[in-house]
Amino acid sequence: MEPLSFGEDVRKTALHSRHQALGAKMVEFAGWEMPLQYKGIIPEHHAVRERVGLFDVSHMGRVKVSGPDAETLLDYLSTNLITGKKIGSATYTVWCHSEGGSVDDLIVYREGEDRFFVVVNASNREKDLAHLIRESSGYRVSIEACKEEGILALQGPLAQNAMRTLFPDVEEVKPMTFLPLLYQGKELILSGTGYTGAGGYELYGAISSLIQIWDRFMAQVVEPVGLGARDTLRLEMGFALYGHELSDTISPNESVSAWTVKWSKPDFLGKKRLAVLEQSSHKRQQLGIVLQEGGIGREGYPVLKQGEIIGRVTSGTFSPSLRKAIAIILVEGNFKEGDNLEVDIRGKRVAAEVASLPFWRQKK
């Protein structure tokens, strides 16, 4: 329990003073001072599952890629298919390096025939930009990192109602699509994306616009939600978090994001190595597990099958929706739903069962 202190080079988002005024507990995340929680992780989690919550995720980065070869380049960098995607579509993908490790996971947005932008993880902003610039050699593209911008996420079953009060056009924005808007004369992107599985939207735009929009949502019944609940929400859905489920040493086809790898694509960066790995007996897999007793299997804890270590936890938490400890594990060997495993929690073996992902599903 060290007192929190922030280095001088830690960045603050434009909404920093709003978070402080709301009494948020701030933490450093990927070089940014961000709200971990306001009221508490569990009530904020339930607010998003049951109603609607607002996140400041301005630490993430947006990069515009445009030019005659933008589609070809982005398709070549992505495990998922980008070529032929409709204007107004958003596509989740992984980027690999030539050795098959993961550079980042991100969303590719198509704004026009020759115009795209990508939204990348906070921890990888600079790395992704360097990767893009390096790989764009020989392609007719221009690359521009958006500055003086912020990102909000409005998530939950009542997100559409709340968004409609500000933007009546929200009805047009289906999941994994987006709409460019103007807000007080400035570009604003309204995107049907998120990281919670609760439905909702993300907004990309100028800092001045987003501060106003934040205040307008706060004046409604929308609750602020911090990064703590963002993590429990994404983990209940089995979504990858870069640095945990994906990394330089975890390939996308070993991960919960394996579905993004489109083998039918003629080529993409890293495909050769992924194809070799796919046939290898050393290929690992990620699974969801639910712990059967008390304790939380946290990142790095060993996972065992009949006493043998088969892998480790990549992310683990207490699921507020299931009221059980859940985890994503990276293991060698083939396992299926219902298989019994164990997690070594500080020297104590705790029973766990392989579960299908997502851990949590919206009731119809």
Added chain:
Amino acid sequence: MKYTESHEWIELSGKIGIVGVTDYAQKELGEIVYVELPEKGRRVSSGEEVAVLESTKAAADIYSPVSGTIVEVNERLKDNAQLINESPQGEGWVFKIALDHLSEWDSLLDEKGYLALVM
């Protein structure tokens, strides 16, 4: 009531000490979702790790403020770990310990000393 630098409190009744974590500690930890309690009858030394609190964010050890024998644990925490958040210095107590040496009590922090530490 006395305190430790590792944020436990202990209250003495005869030779039996009741131990829990401070309000400051529960606030820092966030919502407690699981408590790993010690075995009754276990002998522990002062400073030894005795129980574990799992919060939504992290796991934190509870250390025994004194040497002695665990005589009782708070069974209610098994299904109501959040009692530690709701009432850290009351219903959210963690274990009771029979002290080996009452003299250890004197070396613990008093309230003023503890508050100086966390302020």
